[in-house]
Amino acid sequence: MKILNFVFLSIFVVEMVIKLLALGFAAYFRDHWNKLDFFIIVVSIPDLVGQVVPALDNFGFMTVFRVFRVARMFKLINKAKGLRTLFNTLISSVPAIFNVASLLLLLMFVYAVLGMNVFGSTDRFDGQPHVNFNNIGTSMITLFRVFTCDGWSSVVAIAFNCDDQGFQCNMTSATSVVAGLYFPSFMLLTTFVMLNLVIAVIIDNFIESAQSEGLLKTNNFVDLLKMVVTLKVFVRLLRLKLESLKNREAARRRARLV
16 A cells, blocks of 8 residues: 555656646646645655654644545546536635625524524424524524524424414414514525525536536536427427428328329
C-alpha cells in the first residue's frame, strides 16, 4: 500500500509540474480542477513524509491528512463527462441554493413568530414537549417537522384540537380558523414553492453544464421542449396522412373490383 501511495503521488506530482510548465501559474490555477489536483497533492505530501519518517507518523494530525486521500476519487470525475456535468451542476448550484435556503429560513422564522403569538397563549400544545410554539426554538423545530412532512398531520390535528383518533375536531373556535389559514399557507410557500425553486435552480445549472460539456446541443431547455413538441405533432400528422392515403388506396381498389 505504501509503494502504491508513493507511485500514484509521484504521477500526480509529475502531471502537476508538466501542467505548470506548459500553462504557467496564472492559467494553471484558473482552472478549478487544477486547484483540486494541487490540493490533493499538498495534503498527500505530509502523509508520505510520515511514512518515510516514522517519528512524524505518531502525531495525531497525520490521521487528518490520511482522510484527505479520499479526495483522489474526485480526479475520476474530471475524466467522465456525465459525472463532471453532475459535479459542476452541484458546485454551481450552491450559491443559488444558499439564497433559497436563506429565504426559507427567514420565512420559517416569520411563521414561527406568528405561531408563538397564535398558539403560544393557548393550551392546544400542552403536554407536547417537542411539538409546541412556546418559544422560538421549538417553534422552528415544529415548523421544520411540518415542512419535511414528518408527521405533520399530527401537528395540524393538535392545532385543530382534534381527538386522539383525529376524527372529531373543534373547527368553530378562532384558533382553529387561524390554524386553517396558517398551516396550508406555510405548506404552500415552503414545500411547494421553495422546494420547486431549488429544483428549478438545479435544472437550470444542469442545462448550462450539459451545454458546456457538449451533451446538450440546443441553446436552452425551451428550445429542446419546442423541438420535442414539434416532432410529436409532425409524427402525429404524418401518421394521419399515411392512414388517409391507405384509405384512399383501399377505396380505389374496391372501386376497380366493382
